[in-house]
Amino acid sequence: MSKTAWSEKPSDLNRLKPGFKLKDVDPGSTPGINATKRSGTALRLKQEGTLRELQGKLFADSTVGGKGSLLLVLQGMDTSGKGGIVTHSLAGMSASGVMVHGFKAPSPEEKKHGFLWRVRKRLPEPGMVGVFDRSHYEDVLAARVRHLADPKTLDRRYHQINTFEQQAADNGTKIIKVMLLMSEEEQRRRLVARLRRPSKLWKYNPSDVDDRELWRQHQEAYQIALERTSTHHAPWYVVPADHKWYSRLAVQQIILETLQELNLDWPRPDYDLADERMRVAGT
Amino acid sequence: MSKTAWSEKPSDLNRLKPGFKLKDVDPGSTPGINATKRSGTALRLKQEGTLRELQGKLFADSTVGGKGSLLLVLQGMDTSGKGGIVTHSLAGMSASGVMVHGFKAPSPEEKKHGFLWRVRKRLPEPGMVGVFDRSHYEDVLAARVRHLADPKTLDRRYHQINTFEQQAADNGTKIIKVMLLMSEEEQRRRLVARLRRPSKLWKYNPSDVDDRELWRQHQEAYQIALERTSTHHAPWYVVPADHKWYSRLAVQQIILETLQELNLDWPRPDYDLADERMRVAGT
Numbered sequence: 303m304s305k306t307a308w309s310e311k312p313s314d315l316n317r318l319k320p321g322f323k324l325k326d327v328d329p330g331s332t333p334g335i336n337a338t339k340r341s342g343t344a345l346r347l348k349q350e351g352t353l354r355e356l357q358g359k360l361f362a363d364s365t366v367g368g369k370g371s372l373l374l375v376l377q378g379m380d381t382s383g384k385g386g387i388v389t390h391s392l393a394g395m396s397a398s399g400v401m402v403h404g405f406k407a408p409s410p411e412e413k414k415h416g417f418l419w420r421v422r423k424r425l426p427e428p429g430m431v432g433v434f435d436r437s438h439y440e441d442v443l444a445a446r447v448r449h450l451a452d453p454k455t456l457d458r459r460y461h462q463i464n465t466f467e468q469q470a471a472d473n474g475t476k477i478i479k480v481m482l483l484m485s486e487e488e489q490r491r492r493l494v495a496r497l498r499r500p501s502k503l504w505k506y507n508p509s510d511v512d513d514r515e516l517w518r519q520h521q522e523a524y525q526i527a528l529e530r531t532s533t534h535h536a537p538w539y540v541v542p543a544d545h546k547w548y549s550r551l552a553v554q555q556i557i558l559e560t561l562q563e564l565n566l567d568w569p570r571p572d573y574d575l576a577d578e579r580m581r582v583a584g585t
Numbered sequence: 586m587s588k589t590a591w592s593e594k595p596s597d598l599n600r601l602k603p604g605f606k607l608k609d610v611d612p613g614s615t616p617g618i619n620a621t622k623r624s625g626t627a628l629r630l631k632q633e634g635t636l637r638e639l640q641g642k643l644f645a646d647s648t649v650g651g652k653g654s655l656l657l658v659l660q661g662m663d664t665s666g667k668g669g670i671v672t673h674s675l676a677g678m679s680a681s682g683v684m685v686h687g688f689k690a691p692s693p694e695e696k697k698h699g700f701l702w703r704v705r706k707r708l709p710e711p712g713m714v715g716v717f718d719r720s721h722y723e724d725v726l727a728a729r730v731r732h733l734a735d736p737k738t739l740d741r742r743y744h745q746i747n748t749f750e751q752q753a754a755d756n757g758t759k760i761i762k763v764m765l766l767m768s769e770e771e772q773r774r775r776l777v778a779r780l781r782r783p784s785k786l787w788k789y790n791p792s793d794v795d796d797r798e799l800w801r802q803h804q805e806a807y808q809i810a811l812e813r814t815s816t817h818h819a820p821w822y823v824v825p826a827d828h829k830w831y832s833r834l835a836v837q838q839i840i841l842e843t844l845q846e847l848n849l850d851w852p853r854p855d856y857d858l859a860d861e862r863m864r865v866a867g868t
Contacts, residue, residue, distance in 0.1 A: 396685075398685040494862070497865060571786045
């Protein structure tokens with residue numbers, strides 16, 4: 303099903319290429335698929351079972367010593383849909399195998415340590431799917447835009463991030479980094495909507511507009527961060543996010559393809575199958 | 586919808602009553618609802634959105650200082666369907682707000698502490714839904730059946746559990762304790778099936794049959810534990826589980842009703858709404 307719906311794999315299409323420029327990507331586009339909101343959403347719901355099976359295999363493999371895990375790093379401006387990705391792109395997976403962590407501004411305790419200290423503690427265990435809703439990238443994004451770190455420190459951090467992610471990959475963690483790319487105009491629409499719906503008012507923070515007023519600076523910070531930290535072992539995917547049905551489907555598909563590439567199978571029993579069948583039959 | 590489908594609320598129906606006897610409950614029954622596997626499953630899927638909204642309110646409330654959280658404790662013999670409850674009864678909720686912990690035999694480090702030490706660390710934070718897949722109840726169930734603790738210690742543990750749960754409830758945690766009640770014959774069928782499906786073989790452990798051979802002792806241990814620890818602040822629900830569609834739907838419904846009783850609403854904004862609407866419009 304998924305093989306035919308996509309004209310090109312979103313894991314290739316949205317993956318960062320050399321010479322990439324953020325401003326060349328249209329946040330309102332839906333690359334690689336000829337679908338509508340309705341058919342795209344239907345496809346996503348249909349694929350939930352496949353996602354559950356792949357997650358099951360990842361988890362099962364860890365019970366026989368497999369070290370594999372998955373880490374999804376989500377970045378994007380406010381209202382770009384990070385929360386919706388967690389709810390909808392991961393739907394179908396069992397909550398037993400998923401650990402989501404939202405990174406806020408570091409606490410006084412966390413500030414005493416290097417910026418990766420608190421992140422390392424949240425890396426997924428073998429068999430698990432970890433999700434970072436914002437991440438260590440804020441330390442080169444917000445930190446750059448708001449001048450929370452000097453240029454030398456920022457420069458060092460890109461290297462530290464690459465080393466950190468390389469280590470995690472070497473330990474068996476497949477890393478998918480997603481930037482949800484939304485247009486400035488679409489953010490305005492979403493903020494207006496957020497301020498009109500009682501169920502959304504609590505999500506609004508006046509500081510969202512402060513960030514918005516630094517839109518260009520944020521885009522620059524993203525461009526630099528993406529260029530410097532998209533690696534073979536931890537690639538960035540820039541996913542157009544003005545259409546939520548598309549970003550949710552594309553991220554689900556990238557996760558599906560990444561898990562499929564692990565080529566995991568159900569573990570073989572370490573007990574004597576014939577014996578145990580007899581034992582059970584006799585009880 | 587749910588109000589009409591149930592002839593009696595499963596939160597009343599399956600809740601432990603004084604004089605309760607485990608052997609009086611039919612594991613193959615589907616009390617309180619006139620439904621089939623198909624219609625029961627359809628109802629469960631239909632209610633996922635309601636569950637998501639209620640979880641959203643619980644989480645939102647915590648962002649303005651609310652202390653409420655939910656804890657679902659799952660107990661039952663092997664193959665009684667605890668994992669399926671996590672996957673299906675909680676489906677619809679955002680993984681951001683759910684923390685599942687499976688309790689295994691305690692580690693050497695954990696054994697150095699009281700039996701509730703490791704459990705306390707897993708209590709849900711405000712706004713979160715915590716799930717225990719097995720729990721501190723193993724310390725009065727397996728511990729009793731396998732004589733891992735002397736009678737005096739066991740006796741003390743029921744009190745300790747009640748005090749512990751009372752404290753958690755006082756701190757804002759709504760506690761739902763579910764025993765999935767399956768018949769001995771149904772377990773045999775499920776173990777046979779588990780040993781026939783490549784996707785299930787890894788879940789089988791030869792010790793499952795050892796436990797099965799102590800069926801009567803387990804039922805006795807459950808009877809005592811349920812009697813002694815079903816309290817107003819942390820009630821037990823005994824849910825017939827030979828029909829998975831029923832147990833998944835009934836647990837979803839108990840969660841729904843429990844969350845509805847919290848009567849939570851979306852938080853009111855702590856900023857000036859008119860001002861912020863103007864600000865956003867001006868960007």
